[in-house]
Amino acid sequence: MPEGDEEVVGRSDASAPTAFVELFWRHGDAVHAYLVRRTGRQDADDLLSEVWLRAFKGRANYDPRWPDARPWLYGIARHVLLAHWRRSGRPLVPLAEPVALDCWDEVDSRLDATGERARLQRVLATLSTDDREVLLLVTWEQLTPSEVAVALGIPQGTARSRLHRALSVFRREFEDESFVPVRCHPKEA
Amino acid sequence: MNAIELLEQIGVVEPADPEVLDRTAEAVLAVAATEARHGEKATSENGAELFSMRRGVELVRASNSASNKRLRGNRSRGYWLTRVAAVVIVAGAAGGVSTLVQPGSPGGPSPAAAAVLRHLADVAAAQPTPSAPGPGQYLYVDSENAYTDSAFDQPPNGKGSYTVLLPQHRQIWIRPDGSGRLFETFGQPIFLSAQDHADWVAAGSPTISNSPSDDTFGPGGLSARNLSNLPTDPSALAALIASRKIEGGPPGSAEDFTQIGDLLRETDASPALRSALYQVAAGLPGVVDLGAVLDHSGRSGIGLAEVSHGEQFELIFDPQTSALIGEQDTVVGPGVQEPVGTVVGWATYIQSTVVDSTTSTGPGGSAVPLSPSATLAR
Numbered sequence: 001m002p003e004g005d006e007e008v009v010g011r012s013d014a015s016a017p018t019a020f021v022e023l024f025w026r027h028g029d030a031v032h033a034y035l036v037r038r039t040g041r042q043d044a045d046d047l048l049s050e051v052w053l054r055a056f057k058g059r060a061n062y063d064p065r066w067p068d069a070r071p072w073l074y075g076i077a078r079h080v081l082l083a084h085w086r087r088s089g090r091p092l093v094p095l096a097e098p099v100a101l102d103c104w105d106e107v108d109s110r111l112d113a114t115g116e117r118a119r120l121q122r123v124l125a126t127l128s129t130d131d132r133e134v135l136l137l138v139t140w141e142q143l144t145p146s147e148v149a150v151a152l153g154i155p156q157g158t159a160r161s162r163l164h165r166a167l168s169v170f171r172r173e174f175e176d177e178s179f180v181p182v183r184c185h186p187k188e189a
Numbered sequence: 190m191n192a193i194e195l196l197e198q199i200g201v202v203e204p205a206d207p208e209v210l211d212r213t214a215e216a217v218l219a220v221a222a223t224e225a226r227h228g229e230k231a232t233s234e235n236g237a238e239l240f241s242m243r244r245g246v247e248l249v250r251a252s253n254s255a256s257n258k259r260l261r262g263n264r265s266r267g268y269w270l271t272r273v274a275a276v277v278i279v280a281g282a283a284g285g286v287s288t289l290v291q292p293g294s295p296g297g298p299s300p301a302a303a304a305v306l307r308h309l310a311d312v313a314a315a316q317p318t319p320s321a322p323g324p325g326q327y328l329y330v331d332s333e334n335a336y337t338d339s340a341f342d343q344p345p346n347g348k349g350s351y352t353v354l355l356p357q358h359r360q361i362w363i364r365p366d367g368s369g370r371l372f373e374t375f376g377q378p379i380f381l382s383a384q385d386h387a388d389w390v391a392a393g394s395p396t397i398s399n400s401p402s403d404d405t406f407g408p409g410g411l412s413a414r415n416l417s418n419l420p421t422d423p424s425a426l427a428a429l430i431a432s433r434k435i436e437g438g439p440p441g442s443a444e445d446f447t448q449i450g451d452l453l454r455e456t457d458a459s460p461a462l463r464s465a466l467y468q469v470a471a472g473l474p475g476v477v478d479l480g481a482v483l484d485h486s487g488r489s490g491i492g493l494a495e496v497s498h499g500e501q502f503e504l505i506f507d508p509q510t511s512a513l514i515g516e517q518d519t520v521v522g523p524g525v526q527e528p529v530g531t532v533v534g535w536a537t538y539i540q541s542t543v544v545d546s547t548t549s550t551g552p553g554g555s556a557v558p559l560s561p562s563a564t565l566a567r
Binding site: 012014021024032033037052120123130135140164 | 221
């Protein structure tokens with residue numbers, strides 16, 4: 001049985017903070033990929049250390065019930081991305097609502113490469129920013145809805161209803177297609 | 190390839206440059222080492238220490254790639270339970286469209302629904318304005334609701350796919366800054382059909398997790414909305430909602446209706462704001478009047494709904510106060526795996542009040558102590 005992430009974070013308390021770097025070797029790649037998908041490789045390379053330093057500084061907030069640190073790390077990465085977009089002059093939503101800013105530019109350019117751009121872009125464009133964020137965490141980061149709830153700091157029911165809405169749109173637009181495979185941990189079975 | 194697979198494919202990226210990873214690891218190590226030096230186990234600050242840690246990093250990394258593989262291997266095995274609502278895409282479009290209600294004409298609002306909503310707006314405007322949460326206070330909302338969860342065996346289109354409704358009792362305490370507490374307990378899963386139950390048995394009757402959760406949140410942890418800045422003039426509010434500046438989303442009146450629901454659900458919307466929201470809804474094409482309905486707990490109310498993606502999303506209002514007392518989602522068209530008429534979600538709002546602490550349920554209410562296992566989630 002490999003050591004769970006919560007044990008690694010636990011070991012990295014005041015007595016042995018350098019143990020935290022093991023968490024980086026476990027999930028550094030995944031966090032980097034999260035950033036690349038949303039903001040491109042160059043920005044991802046620059047932002048990666050900011051995410052991890054914030055994670056290190058905030059490790060006391062880690063919930064020991066989480067055996068997998070990725071949802072927590074993606075939540076931190078999202079905050080770093082939002083701050084980055086704010087700095088680079090992206091428009092902010094006027095109300096004090098913690099809504100995700102759009103990752104549309106990068107998603108757009110990734111769609112270009114597939115030749116299926118028009119089709120998928122049309123469907124993604126009908127989703128709200130929040131619904132799309134949940135869908136991308138499930139399809140790209142392979143999170144379960146309960147992990148999405150941790151990453152976004154929203155209730156499980158909200159995560160599920162957002163995913164429900166997003167997948168409903170896909171169901172509607174791709175009725176000739178067969179299935180939506182969404183994965184989750186075997187432990188939830 | 191279906192759309193989700195296509196989306197997954199787009200998400201595949203080249204791994205990070207090892208140099209970038211090394212640089213980041215060094216940055217984390219440097220900060221951690223600084224903290225270690227200032228901690229109880231103060232050690233020397235010379236370069237040799239950093240050098241040895243650097244070597245340590247490489248060793249950890251080498252041993253860890255193997256354990257990573259093991260972890261990933263585990264993830265891809267066994268029975269996969271999705272926490273996804275009942276939206277499994279069914280091969281082939283279903284036949285005739287059957288709806289429970291006649292949607293309003295696309296060009297304008299349904300006259301009946303508009304009249305009901307204008308009446309509700311008048312009722313709302315006549316309600317006394319309750320005090321908003323003061324500094325340190327919380328909005329407390331108590332509700333019962335149920336969501337659908339689907340599970341399927343691997344491969345996904347194999348046998349063993351089933352859907353359940355998971356009822357929950359939800360108590361939320363929330364401050365305007367998003368801090369607060371969320372306490373949820375779950376009931377027994379409800380199978381949506383005998384076939385669902387049979388498929389669950391065929392899958393080996395796996396446990397469907399429903400252990401309670403109790404979390405407290407720091408600022409920003411819960412989705413809070415500051416509604417005090419919203420206009421209560423219906424035209425201005427309609428324009429703001431349609432511009433998607435309150436909440437992001439696609440264009441269209443169905444989304445407008447959804448966002449109106451979002452502004453009513455677990456919020457402290459004032460009577461004036463609710464009145465304005467109902468007037469905005471009265472101008473939306475596609476909103477239908479369901480007349481007198483019962484919510485899931487049997488309370489009578491006025492049902493108004495919007496139909497999209499084969500489901501009817503219904504909001505239920507108290508005729509006396511115009512408050513939102515319940516919701517119900519019903520299958521009305523093809524494309525959803527459940528038959529037309531199946532209720533695939535509901536909510537009943539039991540109480541909404543301002544309280545002084547995250548264990549209080551208001552005057553006369555019994556306290557809800559934090560569970561021993563409660564943690565600070567964020």
